[in-house]
Amino acid sequence: MSDSPAPRGEGRAGLHSAVELIGRTAARRWGDVHEQVSYIGALAILVKLTLIWCWRGLLGSQVRFRWNALLDQLVRVGVRAIPIVVLVEVFIGIILALQMAPTLASYGQLEKVADIIAIAIVRELGPLLTAIVLSGFAGASIAAEMGSMVESEEVKALRAHALNPYHFLVVPRFLATVIALVGLSVVADVVGVFGGLLTSVLVLDVSFWGYIDATQAALSLQDYLTGLFKAGVFGVLISMIACHEGLSVRGGAEGVGRATTSTVVKCIVALIGTDAVFTAMFYVWGI
Amino acid sequence: MPGNDVVISIKDMVKEFPTASGTPARVLDGVTLDVQRGETLVIMGGSGCGKSTMLNCLIGEYEISQGRILYQTKEMDKPGDIAQMSEVKLNQVRKRIGILFQSGALFNSMTVAENVALPLQEHSEVDDAVIDVVVTMKLQQVKMLPHRDKMPAQLSGGQKKRAGLARATALDPEILFYDEPSAGLDPVTSAAIDELMMDLSKKLNVTSVVVTHEMDSAFRIADRMVMLEKGRVLSIGPRSQFESIRDAAPESLKTVDERLINQFLNGSSEGPLTDAEGMSEFEKLIGVQ
Numbered sequence: 001m002s003d004s005p006a007p008r009g010e011g012r013a014g015l016h017s018a019v020e021l022i023g024r025t026a027a028r029r030w031g032d033v034h035e036q037v038s039y040i041g042a043l044a045i046l047v048k049l050t051l052i053w054c055w056r057g058l059l060g061s062q063v064r065f066r067w068n069a070l071l072d073q074l075v076r077v078g079v080r081a082i083p084i085v086v087l088v089e090v091f092i093g094i095i096l097a098l099q100m101a102p103t104l105a106s107y108g109q110l111e112k113v114a115d116i117i118a119i120a121i122v123r124e125l126g127p128l129l130t131a132i133v134l135s136g137f138a139g140a141s142i143a144a145e146m147g148s149m150v151e152s153e154e155v156k157a158l159r160a161h162a163l164n165p166y167h168f169l170v171v172p173r174f175l176a177t178v179i180a181l182v183g184l185s186v187v188a189d190v191v192g193v194f195g196g197l198l199t200s201v202l203v204l205d206v207s208f209w210g211y212i213d214a215t216q217a218a219l220s221l222q223d224y225l226t227g228l229f230k231a232g233v234f235g236v237l238i239s240m241i242a243c244h245e246g247l248s249v250r251g252g253a254e255g256v257g258r259a260t261t262s263t264v265v266k267c268i269v270a271l272i273g274t275d276a277v278f279t280a281m282f283y284v285w286g287i
Numbered sequence: 288m289p290g291n292d293v294v295i296s297i298k299d300m301v302k303e304f305p306t307a308s309g310t311p312a313r314v315l316d317g318v319t320l321d322v323q324r325g326e327t328l329v330i331m332g333g334s335g336c337g338k339s340t341m342l343n344c345l346i347g348e349y350e351i352s353q354g355r356i357l358y359q360t361k362e363m364d365k366p367g368d369i370a371q372m373s374e375v376k377l378n379q380v381r382k383r384i385g386i387l388f389q390s391g392a393l394f395n396s397m398t399v400a401e402n403v404a405l406p407l408q409e410h411s412e413v414d415d416a417v418i419d420v421v422v423t424m425k426l427q428q429v430k431m432l433p434h435r436d437k438m439p440a441q442l443s444g445g446q447k448k449r450a451g452l453a454r455a456t457a458l459d460p461e462i463l464f465y466d467e468p469s470a471g472l473d474p475v476t477s478a479a480i481d482e483l484m485m486d487l488s489k490k491l492n493v494t495s496v497v498v499t500h501e502m503d504s505a506f507r508i509a510d511r512m513v514m515l516e517k518g519r520v521l522s523i524g525p526r527s528q529f530e531s532i533r534d535a536a537p538e539s540l541k542t543v544d545e546r547l548i549n550q551f552l553n554g555s556s557e558g559p560l561t562d563a564e565g566m567s568e569f570e571k572l573i574g575v576q
């Protein structure tokens with residue numbers, strides 16, 4: 001504060017409004033934080049309920065597990081996604097090989113391209129890109145489907161018939177997405193490495209067996225397992241976000257549209273955020 | 288013997304929906320009524336007065352804000368408040384009730400036959416052959432057998448409703464709720480549905496709660512009638528009471544309520560229902576205090 005006394009009223013008002021501004025901003029930020037936290041809380045509750053109903057369905061005796069529904073969902077989420085996952089991962093293998101080649105060649109280490117591709121795909125890009133593809137492919141369609149079920153009173157009708165929507169709708173989609181994502185990641189790993197191999201052999205003049213040997217030497221079981229573990233977690237995230245968005249649809253066709261979009265956006269943010277956390281953890285623990 | 292064989296007892300039921308402005312919208316404002324075993328109770332009232340909301344509260348879909356809803360199904364030894372029940376207990380009650388939704392609410396990923404079969408598969412121990420026979424029978428009842436393998440998207444509105452009715456009756460419920468069963472049906476099918484409803488209630492002693500706007504149908508099936516207005520029970524009584532109000536000349540009726548019911552039942556455009564709103568709008572327009 002300066003020596004010359006500021007006009008009192010005005011000074012007060014200035015201070016007041018500054019404090020008010022900070023307060024308001026804090027409140028707004030806090031509101032955002034609050035919203036995020038309650039969203040995560042709602043997801044956690046959904047996960048808990050889903051796991052309870054998985055348990056009851058698979059191991060309990062009161063309810064029959066709906067194998068047919070699981071199979072339907074596996075076909076829809078997993079099998080139908082194979083072509084697009086293959087396509088994306090082959091391209092990623094090709095891109096990685098071509099991007100890495102000049103740098104590696106300048107160190108005279110061109111044969112290291114196999115190692116880099118193997119690690120990058122198996123630990124990271126296989127699961128992550130498959131998950132991102134599946135967010136759009138399966139997440140959006142699950143959200144839209146569940147949303148229109150809410151809107152057409154199907155979910156209400158289930159409950160009115162004493163049938164639990166978690167058991168009927170969420171569990172098959174949850175299990176199918178997790179299983180499909182782990183399975184598709186294995187496919188992704190193979191075709192990604194294949195894409196790299198193709199490029200290296202045909203374009204970069206790396207020897208075929210040299211590439212295979214280098215890949216085998218570069219990868220340990222841990223690399224596979226961390227990759228597949230992440231894929232499982234991604235499957236949980238995608239299915240839970242999609243089911244949550246779908247089940248909380250309000251407001252007709254427009255609401256369904258909004259749920260679909262926000263599913264994809266939230267899935268991608270959640271996937272990459274979670275991936276960062278896991279990668280950091282694996283780095284610190286050295287696995 | 289009132290109070291003795293009451294299946295559903297509703298006491299001071301209030302249902303409020305939260306609104307953006309903060310003051311909740313009170314859709315049901317202290318509804319009190321009893322449903323007797325075996326009777327057909329028709330609920331009437333203008334569009335938006337809370338009839339569907341009331342059914343949703345009765346099946347435990349909406350949590351009510353105040354009041355009690357006591358059920359006394361045959362297997363319960365004393366009346367139970369569904370607001371206080373655990374999910375398991377509530378589901379026990381739900382297995383004894385059937386509901387026909389305003390839109391039919393069929394499961395869109397299943398055929399008509401699968402829709403009807405689902406409650407049986409999940410809630411009864413019988414094998415598939417028996418379920419198939421029951422499904423055939425239930426679909427025959429609503430004349431939907433020719434459409435048994437169609438998907439809901441391939442059905443007309445009336446067909447959806449009939450399929451929904453077959454599904455609602457699949458488990459031979461004690462209580463059936465109908466939300467506008469004959470809206471959108473041709474007069475013959477509508478009369479057939481009425482016959483079916485009466486059959487169910489007479490032969491199997493099913494208790495029916497019917498929301499309807501079709502006055503012919505209402506007077507055909509009702510044992511008792513309720514008139515809702517602005518979330519309250521305006522009048523409740525036997526069919527004969529409503530018949531006499533309907534047939535009276537509006538001028539001869541003493542209370543506003545009776546004139547209002549008279550107007551509603553006859554569907555006339557002049558009367559207290561339209562006066563109240565019409566006048567205030569008009570007054571606003573010309574600025575009269």
Ligand SMILES: Nc1ncnc2c1ncn2[C@@H]1O[C@H](COP(=O)(O)OP(=O)(O)OP(=O)(O)O)[C@@H](O)[C@H]1O
Binds near residue numbers: 304332335340341
């Ligand atoms: N989920 C909800 N959230 C907020 N308000 C609602 C909700 N459901 C219904 N309402 C409001 O409650 C009132 C009663 O709706 P309801 O669907 O019960 O009417 P209704 O009597 O069945 O009408 P209709 O004869 O047209 O079917 C309406 O004003 C509606 O706007």
Ligand SMILES: [Mg+2]
Binds near residue numbers: 338466
């Ligand atoms: Mg309604």
